[in-house]
Amino acid sequence: xxxxxxxxxxxxxxxxxxxxxxxxxxxxxxxxxxxxxxxxxxxxxxxxxxxxxxxxxxxxxxxxxxxxxxxxxxxxxxxxxxxxxxxxxxxxxxxxxxxxxxxxxxxxxxxxxxxxxxxxxxxxxxxxxxxxxxxxxxxxxxxxxxxxxxxxxxxxxxxxxxxxxxxxxxxxxxxxxxxxxxxxxxxxxxxxxxxxxxxxxxxxxxxxxxxxxxxxxxxxxxxxxxxxxxxxxxxxxxxxxxxxxxxxxxxxxxxxxxxxxxxxxxxxxxxxxxxxxxxxxxxxxxxxxxxxxxxx
Numbered sequence: 001x002x003x004x005x006x007x008x009x010x011x012x013x014x015x016x017x018x019x020x021x022x023x024x025x026x027x028x029x030x031x032x033x034x035x036x037x038x039x040x041x042x043x044x045x046x047x048x049x050x051x052x053x054x055x056x057x058x059x060x061x062x063x064x065x066x067x068x069x070x071x072x073x074x075x076x077x078x079x080x081x082x083x084x085x086x087x088x089x090x091x092x093x094x095x096x097x098x099x100x101x102x103x104x105x106x107x108x109x110x111x112x113x114x115x116x117x118x119x120x121x122x123x124x125x126x127x128x129x130x131x132x133x134x135x136x137x138x139x140x141x142x143x144x145x146x147x148x149x150x151x152x153x154x155x156x157x158x159x160x161x162x163x164x165x166x167x168x169x170x171x172x173x174x175x176x177x178x179x180x181x182x183x184x185x186x187x188x189x190x191x192x193x194x195x196x197x198x199x200x201x202x203x204x205x206x207x208x209x210x211x212x213x214x215x216x217x218x219x220x221x222x223x224x225x226x227x228x229x230x231x232x233x234x235x236x237x238x239x240x241x242x243x244x245x246x247x248x249x250x251x252x253x254x255x256x257x258x259x260x261x262x263x264x265x266x267x268x269x270x271x272x273x274x275x276x277x278x279x280x281x282x283x284x285x286x287x288x289x290x291x292x293x294x295x296x
Contacts, residue, residue, distance in 0.1 A: 005220055005221050005222075005223055006219070006220035006221070006222075006223050006224065006225045006226045006227055006232070007220075007226075007227070007228075007229065007232070007280060008064045008226055008227060008228045008229075009282070013178065013272075013284075014270055014284050016178040016179075016180075017178050017263045017270050017272065017284075018265075018270070019178075020177060020178045020263070021263070021264075021265055025178060027177035027178070027182070028179075028180065028181070028182050029182065030174060030175065030182040030183055030184040031071045031072065031182065031183050031184070032071065032072040032100065032103065032104055032107070032183075032184050032185075032186075033069060033070060033071045033072060033107065033183040033184065033185040033186070034069055034070075034072070034104050034105070034107040034108035034111060034185065034186050034187075034188065035066070035067045035068065035069025035070075035108070035111070035185055035186075035187050035188070036067060036068055036069060036108050036109075036111070036112045036167070036187075036188045036189070036190050037049050037050075037067050037170065037187065037188065037189045037190070037234060037238070038050040038067070038068065038112065038116060038118060038190055038191075038192050038198065039189060039190065039191050039192065039238075039244035039247055039248075040191065040192040040210065040244060041243060041244065042210075042212060045242075046212055046242060047212065047213065047238060047241055047242055047243060047244065047246075047247065048210045048211060048212055048213075049067075049210070049211060049212075049213055049216070049235065049238060050067070050068070050116060050192070050198050050208065050209075050210055051065045051066065051067060051208065051209055051210075051211060051216065052065070052066060052067070052068065052115065052116075052207065052208045052209075053065050053066075053206055053207040053208070053209075054066055054206075063226050064226045064227055064228055064231070065216070065225050065226065065227050065231060066227075066228070066231055067187075067231070067234075068111055068112045068114075068115035068116045068118075069107075069108070069111050069112075069115070069185070070107065070111040070114070070115070071107070071183060072103045072104060072106075072107040073103075073107065073110070073147065073150070073151070075150040075151070075152065076102070076103040076104075076106040076107050076110065076151060077099050077100075077102065077103045077106075078150060078152040079152060080102070080106055080151060080152040080155055080156075080162050081152075081155045081156060081160060081161045081162060082102075082161060082162050082164060083122075083124075083125035083161040083162065083163050083164065083165065084125070084162075084163055084164035084165030084166070084167075085164055085165060087099075087101055087102045088101075090102070090104075090105055090164065093169050093252075093256070094169060094172075094186060094256065095172075095256060104186050105162070105164050105167060106151055106152075106162065108167060108186070108188050109121065109151070109162055109163075109164075109167070110144060110151040112190070113132070113141060113144070114141060114144055114145050116198045116199065116208070117132055117133075117137075117141065117196075117197070117198060117199045118132070118192060118193065118196050118197075118198055119132050119160075119193075119196070120162070120163050120166045120167065120190055120193065121155060121160040121161060121162050121163055122160060122161060122163055123159055123160060123161070124161065125161060125163075125165075128163055128166070128193040128194075128196075129160065129193070129196070130193070130194065130195030130196065131195055131196065132196060133197075140154055140158075166190050166191070166193070167188045167189070167190050168188060168189045168190070168247070168248045168250075168251025168252065168254075169186060169187075169188055169251060169254065169256055170187045170188055170189050170234060170237070170251055170254050171186075171187040171230070171233070171234050171237070171254065171255075171256065171259070172184070172185065172186050172187065172256045172257070172258045172259065173185050173187070173229075173230035173233075173258065173259045173260075174258050174259065174260040176260065176261035176263070177260075177261075177263075178263065184258070185230065186256070187230065187234050188251075189238075189244075189247050189248060189251055190244075190248075191244035191245070191248060192244075198210070213235050213236070213238040213239055214239055216235055217232065217235050217236055217239075220232050220235075229261075229274055229277060229280045230259070233259075233277055233280075259274055259275065259276065259277065260274075260275070261273065261274050261280075262274075262275065268285075269283055269284065269285055270282075270283070270284035271283055271284075272284065
């Protein structure tokens with residue numbers, strides 16, 4: 001499933017790419033999604049990011065390292081108690097309308113709570129909850145996961161405001177057209193709130209870690225850690241920053257042009273590339289079900 005490095009590469013891709021080129025495969029519609037790179041200062045200094053490893057049994061990217069996140073719930077479009085930049089401001093930043101922008105930001109905050117137990121919300125525009133442990137918090141988190149409770153109702157009942165100012169938009173990637181499950185995903189950065197702790201609250205993950213981005217990227221380069229292109233790309237992009245505050249300050253200048261893989265036939269060879277990200281380019285021979293080489 002992977003090459004000499006840790007790039008996630010499903011063996012069925014070549015057949016699906018050829019079917020798409022012949023007009024035998026119609027791209028499925030994308031679903032909006034959001035994911036969050038939670039950041040904190042490492043115990044020995046430097047920046048650390050929270051990652052989870054998807055269970056090997058997962059149909060999509062099993063065994064790969066990723067960040068907390070997931071698709072937008074239609075109820076994320078409901079009016080939610082809100083603090084920070086306006087929905088219109090977020091729409092301009094994300095390249096959407098205000099309703100979609102709220103849903104994407106809401107999904108980012110909701111999924112981070114559902115999968116990592118971290119809540120970017122507070123009782124006032126300049127505060128954040130300090131502790132999300134305990135039976136009542138867990139009951140609410142489970143109800144959110146089970147879609148028995150909307151995030152808007154959860155915040156309203158607890159008297160909390162979603163702190164959109166704690167997020168910084170970082171990148172946007174769209175699942176390739178030949179994939180059977182497709183997501184239009186916005187990546188955000190956020191600092192771990194003081195007093196809160198991450199935990200593996202996701203049924204989709206079998207391991208969670210706090211790691212220095214360079215250390216995780218080195219594991220990928222050695223082929224020890226499996227990652228999808230958006231994950232390793234965003235991980236590498238954290239390397240210039242020494243603190244969460246530095247990364248958040250830089251987020252406003254990040255390019256959110258969507259990255260979408262392109263596949264073309266060069267004779268019988270498939271050339272698979274991600275514009276602007278040459279390290280992921282693959283040349284796939286006509287007889288192969290895996291990559292024949294990579295241009296870095």
